[in-house]
Amino acid sequence: MKNIYKNLYSKTKQSELSYKLRIKIMASIVNGLNFKGKNILNIGCNDGYIGKNSDKSNIFYGLDFASESIEKAKKNYKNVILYDLNNLENLIIQR
Numbered sequence: 001m002k003n004i005y006k007n008l009y010s011k012t013k014q015s016e017l018s019y020k021l022r023i024k025i026m027a028s029i030v031n032g033l034n035f036k037g038k039n040i041l042n043i044g045c046n047d048g049y050i051g052k053n054s055d056k057s058n059i060f061y062g063l064d065f066a067s068e069s070i071e072k073a074k075k076n077y078k079n080v081i082l083y084d085l086n087n088l089e090n091l092i093i094q095r
Contacts, residue, residue: 051076
C-alpha cells in the first residue's frame, strides 16, 4: 500500500492526466447520485476533489494515507484523518 501511494505522488505527466480523469469520473458519479444533505465518508480522499466538486449541502469526511493529501482535503472536508488502512484494528471511530 505504501508503495502505491509513493508511486502516486511521483507520477509522470501522462499518469497524472489519467489520474485526474479518474477523479473527475468519480466526482461525476457522486454528483449523478443526487446526494443532498448527506454525510459522506470518502476513503482515499486524496486532496478532497470529490467533496470540493459535489453538492455543497453534503458534509464530507475523509480518510487517507498521505499527509500531503490530508492538508489539501482539510480545506473542503469537515474532518480528515491520516490513517493506514492496513492497521484497521487500531482505527478509533469517534461519534
